[in-house]
Amino acid sequence: MYVELDKVNISLSFNYSLTISDGGCTKTISLRPPTEEEKDSKRGRRSGTS
Secondary structure (H helix, E strand, C coil), X not given: CEEEECCEEEEECCCCEEEEEXXXXXXXXXXXXXXXXXXXXXXXXXXXXX
């Protein structure tokens, strides 16, 4: 899915990566569902780039 809103580009890929870009800056974060290990420990960490 791809949305452009006031010169901000927002996309969500099939593997749950959310990317937001405004031309000068791009951020990508993972929106994957938690793994069983993360559910059990009630903790998790997601990767991101900027």
